[in-house]
Every structure is written in C-alpha cells, then in structure tokens.
Amino acid sequence: TVKNAINLFIEKGLQSFGFIGGDGVKHDHIQERDIRAVAFSEYVRSLDKNTHPMFVNGPFSVDNGYKLGKEVLKKCKDDLPEAFLVASDTLAVGVLQAFNEENVIVPRDTQILSINNSNIVKYVSPPLSSYDIDQQEMVDMALRMLTSLIIRPDQAHIDVSMNTKLIVRKSFVPKG
Numbered sequence: 144t145v146k147n148a149i150n151l152f153i154e155k156g157l158q159s160f161g162f163i164g165g166d167g168v169k170h171d172h173i174q175e176r177d178i179r180a181v182a183f184s185e186y187v188r189s190l191d192k193n194t195h196p197m198f199v200n201g202p203f204s205v206d207n208g209y210k211l212g213k214e215v216l217k218k219c220k221d222d223l224p225e226a227f228l229v230a231s232d233t234l235a236v237g238v239l240q241a242f243n244e245e246n247v248i249v250p251r252d253t254q255i256l257s258i259n260n261s262n263i264v265k266y267v268s269p270p271l272s273s274y275d276i277d278q279q280e281m282v283d284m285a286l287r288m289l290t291s292l293i294i295r296p297d298q299a300h301i302d303v304s305m306n307t308k309l310i311v312r313k314s315f316v317p318k319g
Contacts, residue, residue, distance in 0.1 A: 144274050144307045145182035148228045148256050149190070155318040157225040157254075161196040163211050164230030165203040165237055179230045179258065196224060203230070204251075208237020216245050223247065226254040226315060234262040235271050239314075243268075255314040258307070269313035276307050 152160045162183040163292075180199045187195050198215055201207040211234065215227075229235040235257035242249055249255050249269055257264060260275035292298065311317065 144258060145228065146181050146186050147307075147309070148274070149186055151181070151256070151315075151317045152226050152228075153190075155226075159195065159222075159224040160226040160228065161198070161215070161219075161224040163208070163215065163234060164197075164199040165201055165207060165234060166199070177230060179228075184191070200231075203233055205233050205237040205240075205280060208239075209241045210237070212238035212241025216241065216247065220245070220247070223253050226256065229255055229257045232257045232259040232264050232271065232273055235273070236267055239267055239271070247262035247309060249314050250316070256309075257314075261308050265312060271281050272312045272315040273310055274307040275310050 149160070162180060164177050164180045164183075177199065179206045180197065183195075184197065196215070196219060200211065208229070215223075215238070227238070229238055235255055239249060239255065242253070247253060255271060257271050257273040258276070260273040264271035264273050288301070309317070
C-alpha cells in the first residue's frame with residue numbers, strides 16, 4: 144500500500160511528498176516503529192529521492208492527527224510537500240482539520256492519501272481518498288493464525304500482507 148501510494152505520487156509528477164503517522168506497537172516496554180513509516184522511509188530511500196518529511200509520533204487518533212498537522216505547518220508551511228500519505232484515516236481527519244484552520248486548501252495546496260477507508264472519510268471536507276482494507280478478511284486471517292499458533296506454539300513467526308484497494312475521493316486523484 145505504501146509503495147503503491149508513493150508510485151502514484153511519482154506517476155502524477157509530484158516532486159515532494161511526506162508521511163504522517165503514529166507510533167508502532169509496544170512490546171515488553173519496547174516501542175516499535177510502525178510498519179507504514181518503515182516502508183515509506185525505506186522505499187523513498189531505495190528510489191534515491193530527495194528527503195521527504197516524516198512526522199511520526201503518538202497514538203492513531205484524531206487529536207494526534209490534529210497535533211501532527213499543526214507540527215507540519217509549523218515546520219514547513221512555506222515549503223509544504225505536494226502530498227502526504229497519512230497512516231490512518233483517524234490521523235488524516237485531524238490533519239485535515241489543522242490544515243483547514245490554517246487555510247491550507249486540500250487538494251490545491253497539498254494532497255492527502257490515507258489508509259483504512261473508514262466510514263468517516265467520505266463525510267469530511269474534502270472527502271479523503273483512502274486505501275480500503277477488507278476488515279472481514281483481516282479478521283479471518285488473524286483467527287486462522289491464532290488457531291495455528293495455539294495448535295503449534297513453537298512455529299515460526301510470519302508476517303502477512305493484505306491487499307488493499309484505493310478508493311478515490313477529492314483529497315487525491317491519481318493521474319489518468
């Protein structure tokens with residue numbers, strides 16, 4: 144999903160784009176980086192692109208999205224990236240509110256692409272383009288993995304990637 148978003152930004156001819164996200168999962172008092180932030184950082188580096196700002200801190204909440212949106216504007220309002228990938232819809236709603244308060248017009252001044260396609264994104268202004276994740280498929284996969292782990296607790300750790308589908312609304316429209 145993250146690679147796809149970056150590729151869409153590049154295909155559209157955008158030269159600058161950033162990432163806004165939250166903290167990853169905490170295990171045994173160790174804070175992990177969110178996989179979306181890691182994927183963004185590594186993929187941009189692999190493409191040998193210019194530095195792209197990343198704002199990653201705190202929980203995945205509307206309030207934190209608002210704070211991160213304010214931080215973005217404080218640090219780069221005069222040189223705002225052309226687009227942002229936001230790690231979740233809840234963060235994106237807060238970011239959008241912060242931008243609206245400072246008269247940053249989405250998608251004219253910057254564009255936003257989000258992840259999760261929660262119900263709220265079609266009702267904010269502008270409606271957010273967002274990657275849809277099949278929640279039922281995710282639950283089914285988690286239950287299969289949990290059942291397998293209960294049956295064979297010594298099995299190797301596996302990572303799972305889920306397919307996503309971009310739902311295009313007004314905050315970001317891909318080229319073509």
